[in-house]
Amino acid sequence: MSGSLIIAGLGPGADNLVTPQVQAALDQADEIVGYGPYVERVPARDGLTLHPSDNRVEIDRARHALEMAADGRRVVVVSSGDPGVFAMAAAVFEAVEAGPRAWRDLEIAVLPGITAMLAAAARVGAPLGHDFCAINLSDNLKPWALIEKRLRLAAEADFAMAFYNPRSKARPAGFARVLEVLNEACRDQRPVIFARAVSTPEESIRIVPLPEARPEMADMRTMVLVGTSATRLIERNGLPFVYTPRSVPA
Amino acid sequence: MSGSLIIAGLGPGADNLVTPQVQAALDQADEIVGYGPYVERVPARDGLTLHPSDNRVEIDRARHALEMAADGRRVVVVSSGDPGVFAMAAAVFEAVEAGPRAWRDLEIAVLPGITAMLAAAARVGAPLGHDFCAINLSDNLKPWALIEKRLRLAAEADFAMAFYNPRSKARPAGFARVLEVLNEACRDQRPVIFARAVSTPEESIRIVPLPEARPEMADMRTMVLVGTSATRLIERNGLPFVYTPRSVPA
DSSP: OOOEEEEEEOBSSOGGGSOHHHHHHHHHOSEEEEEHHHHTTSOOOTTOEEEEEOTTOHHHHHHHHHHHHHTTOEEEEEESBOTTSSSHHHHHHHHHHHSOGGGGGSEEEEEOOOOHHHHHHHHHEETTSSSEEEEEOOOSSSOHHHHHHHHHHHHHHTOEEEEESOOBTTBTTHHHHHHHHHHHHHOSOOEEEEEESTTSTTOEEEEEEGGGOOGGGOOTTEEEEEOOTTOEEEOOSSSOEEEOOSOOOO | OOOEEEEEEOBSSOGGGSOHHHHHHHHHOSEEEEEHHHHTTSOOOTTOEEEEEOTTOHHHHHHHHHHHHHTTOEEEEEESBOTTSSSHHHHHHHHHHHSOGGGGGSEEEEEOOOOHHHHHHHHHEETTSSSEEEEEOOOSSSOHHHHHHHHHHHHHHTOEEEEESOOBTTBTTHHHHHHHHHHHHHOSOOEEEEEESTTSTTOEEEEEEGGGOOGGGOOTTEEEEEOOTTOEEEOOSSSOEEEOOSOOOO
16 A cells, blocks of 8 residues: 655635645545644544644654655645645655655655735735745744845845744744834835735735834734835725736836 | 626646636636636636637736726636736736726725746745745846846845746747856756646656756746755655755754
8 A cells, every 4th residue: 555645735714715636635635734723624534534733843743744654644734825835845855855765755745725925915906916025034943134134135126025924922023123124125105914814704904004014913824915116005995906016117 | 787807816727726716706707808828728608708818918908807897797817827926917906007996996806826836846845945036037027137136136035936937939038147147146056947837738847956957948838946055856766856944054
């Protein structure tokens, strides 16, 4: 019996944003592995074992999944959003590289999902409609100075920016500093979008000019998008549209 | 009768990468508007009118869609991948802003899709597993000098990079210059992934070290991904895995 390991993206939350490819993988799985709140999104059924685990144990979780696949089980590791964007795919490949040689020849596949920045962007218009970057604001796995350096270079490049993990209870001060750095580097009124829990019943969206952005507008469920110097608001009844024009004049 | 305009992402090509949300919008549409090859992906049925158009007429296409929505039709503008990433969403909002005031209060929604860079990344592992940027290499709508500037800043930031529209018959020389700039700025053997027509029957994937990347490895159907200085290959039977570690040591 030949096992397999699939690393699947569940999208940002709504069932109608789960691809049919991922749904088929869930339907055929023997074992579901992942962070508790993501595993909870998979309905129980006969023959399926759920393995929820805590946050910040990605490598242990990856090894456990690989062991079960090597043992002949059909294992699906679930991530929110897309598994390749600040999620489980990189952790699984770290574990593969560090693990037994036989793990390399397991059947391993990554199934993409709707990542949070694209779901958030779609809710307000097209703020990522020009060149952009995606930065994980957690300094759990990289030096804080590198985050600040990247923010400054991204502002100089005039990229739109998408920030994952902007703020947590363990890191209350970092995002305040991010806003300081951006205000120093950008010196304008470009829009900042705080998109919380997009596509879930708890969804909330807030759009403010950069100088009015405040740390407490974000938490760990918030995706933060920052426009380029050219990003525009279209005022209307209700939430304005936000878009970044495709063109930069010569 | 109240019309609506939905800008929907069809994903990179395979039907099982179309979200149920987008499928439902297609099933309820009166009019489908878009670039010919994308409109062709929507099956004909009674009550549905297909409006395929040529490349490079995005604003005309957007206006036509808005006019039909204002006229009470349920219109879906289709894009490949995600509509907010170098696709139709920004063009529609440009047309909204420049158009009659009444267009602003139309029911307009963007439905996200699996964008090409995430489908390509998933096929090889997790090359975008750390901070990254997405750059449109076409200089149809921006000065070439800005593209070179962004490449240099992205290399300095040590972002992984995803390149859309790397090369076309109308722009044969630009991508050769991109590779020159990257080699100057990076001076290493980081992997470059050429992922053509991902998830379609014509899919092909090639992975080479940056100094061995050649312009003719890309065409308009190719997504190009460039690793960071830390991106790793895991050799195995068949195509290696490529991943960018989550951590940067202090």
